[in-house]
Amino acid sequence: MYSLVNRTDALALCLVLFCGILLTATLGRWCNKRWRGDAHELKGGVNSLLSALFALSGLTLAFTFGMSGNRMENVRGVVRQEANDISSAIRRAEFYPDSVREKFRADFKEYVEAVIHFYENATNRTQLYKAIEDANKIGERLWTRVAQQSKQPNMLIPSNQMTPALDKMLDSATTRITVLKSKVPDLVIYMLFICVLATCFIGGFTSSAFHYKDWIIITGFAIITSMVVYTTLDLARPMRGIIKETAGKEAIVELRKMF
Numbered sequence: 001m002y003s004l005v006n007r008t009d010a011l012a013l014c015l016v017l018f019c020g021i022l023l024t025a026t027l028g029r030w031c032n033k034r035w036r037g038d039a040h041e042l043k044g045g046v047n048s049l050l051s052a053l054f055a056l057s058g059l060t061l062a063f064t065f066g067m068s069g070n071r072m073e074n075v076r077g078v079v080r081q082e083a084n085d086i087s088s089a090i091r092r093a094e095f096y097p098d099s100v101r102e103k104f105r106a107d108f109k110e111y112v113e114a115v116i117h118f119y120e121n122a123t124n125r126t127q128l129y130k131a132i133e134d135a136n137k138i139g140e141r142l143w144t145r146v147a148q149q150s151k152q153p154n155m156l157i158p159s160n161q162m163t164p165a166l167d168k169m170l171d172s173a174t175t176r177i178t179v180l181k182s183k184v185p186d187l188v189i190y191m192l193f194i195c196v197l198a199t200c201f202i203g204g205f206t207s208s209a210f211h212y213k214d215w216i217i218i219t220g221f222a223i224i225t226s227m228v229v230y231t232t233l234d235l236a237r238p239m240r241g242i243i244k245e246t247a248g249k250e251a252i253v254e255l256r257k258m259f
Contacts, residue, residue: 005186010233010241014226017193021222024197028204050202057195061228064192067184068235075238078179079119082172083251086112089165090258095158100149104162105259107145111138112255115173119249122180122239132177139170184236192232196225 005013086108093104114135121127146166150159200218207214234241 003186005189006183006237010230010237013233014230017196017229018222018226020193020197021200021225022218024201025204025218028201029207030204031201032205032207050199050206053195053199053202057192057199060188060192060195061232064184064188065228065232065235067188068232071182071184072235072238072243074179074182078172078176079249080251082115082169082176083255085165085169085172086115086252086255087258089162089169090255092158092162092165095161096149096155100155103145104142107138107142109259111135111142112252112259114138115252116249116256119239119252135173139173142166143170180239189233192229196229 090105090108093101093108096104114131118128118131118135121131143166146159146162149155150163200221231243234243
């Protein structure tokens with residue numbers, strides 16, 4: 001979950017990519033001048049390789065973008081579902097007598113705050129794991145209380161209503177943690193960067209010279225490519241960055257109004 005690629009800011013990665021594009025294109029041109037010399041030498045094979053690399057880079061980018069978009073949708077769905085499951089479990093507390101209901105509501109309030117704390121500290125590893133631990137403890141407390149109440153002769157019906165709702169709520173928490181731990185594999189990101197840089201190197205290697213207009217094109221390509229890659233990386237990080245999943249989190253925060 002906290003690999004080098006994952007913990008590095010997407011903007012920093014794309015700045016490295018932008019500089020890398022310019023450097024590899026320049027390096028390719030320098031290698032052409034040093035090793036080939038003859039500008040009129042036939043370059044059909046190398047140009048074919050360049051076309052293949054462009055296609056491979058585009059395919060890798062499309063594949064990565066698709067994975068990032070799917071991850072964003074999965075997180076959005078999981079967060080909203082968890083909000084619904086928590087809300088449903090809280091409502092089930094109304095079936096208990098006042099004294100028991102207030103204990104349930106107090107625990108649910110603490111649980112909601114722990115979940116909110118989780119989403120608010122998605123980039124802070126220490127706080128993140130503390131929120132998970134707190135939520136787990138409160139969940140165990142809720143489950144123990146339901147089990148105790150189910151043994152009371154007049155609490156069977158309320159407990160039968162609460163048990164499946166609470167079980168679903170705790171399952172949603174497990175699903176949320178699993179989904180947020182999943183990510184676009186680092187190897188895919190590395191391959192994307194390698195393909196882009198290799199394409200720029202071959203492009204520079206097959207160029208006879210870099211004139212002013214050529215640098216405008218190269219710089220424009222570097223900017224656009226870096227922007228697309230940044231968007232792709234940001235999509236894969238729905239709890240941080242510019243493109244954040246806020247709709248689901250807002251639904252969790254809205255649960256405070258139930259208390």
